[in-house]
Amino acid sequence: EAGVAQSPRYKIIEKRQSVAFWCNPISGHATLYWYQQILGQGPKLLIQFQNNGVVDDSQLPKDRFSAERLKGVDSTLKIQPAKLEDSAVYLCASSKRQGAYNEQFFGPGTRLTVL
């Protein structure tokens, strides 16, 4: 079974530029998560989708971050414009369904550096 795919793996941009990350979850997984992980900290949930609907985006900085999951499969996360403090690893995860007893499978992440 293929894992969660993310691209690109690395991205370097200057502040005020835009950037987009792509995630392809495990086939058949209904729930998709985007996390931001700053060096030395645990992952911070940005947004959770159930199929193509948003379940929780309470920690997504909506003035600059946006995410979509068209057709309930792939997802993109965009930052526009980027700030220095956005430098982090952006992780995508998926799970079969929503619920507590449901492990999340994480992708390798995209390391973003904002100069």
Add this chain to the structure above:
Amino acid sequence: LAKTTQPISMDSYEGQEVNITCSHNNIATNDYITWYQQFPSQGPRFIIQGYKTKVTNEVASLFIPADRKSSTLSLPRVSLSDTAVYYCLVVDNYGQNFVFGPGTRLSVLP
């Protein structure tokens, strides 16, 4: 949202049993306790999940006392490859309202 507290770091030697305790004093009735492992430059990986008493799988055991205000992840006979950060999460039965804390950085020494 149940807050969790765990030690920032721990050291152990190869072949020893390691126990990492997590406190979650305000856990709710319908919350589950979940542990993840993260190696450098990788995403976290699910280890184990439980609701009460004891859960065991091929990797670890999870001990949860009756009051559920804490839990202990037990790793039997650790090896160098178990060096990682271990996160304790409390997740509600909708799979929401969880947070990854800073985790416990386990270093296994030869």
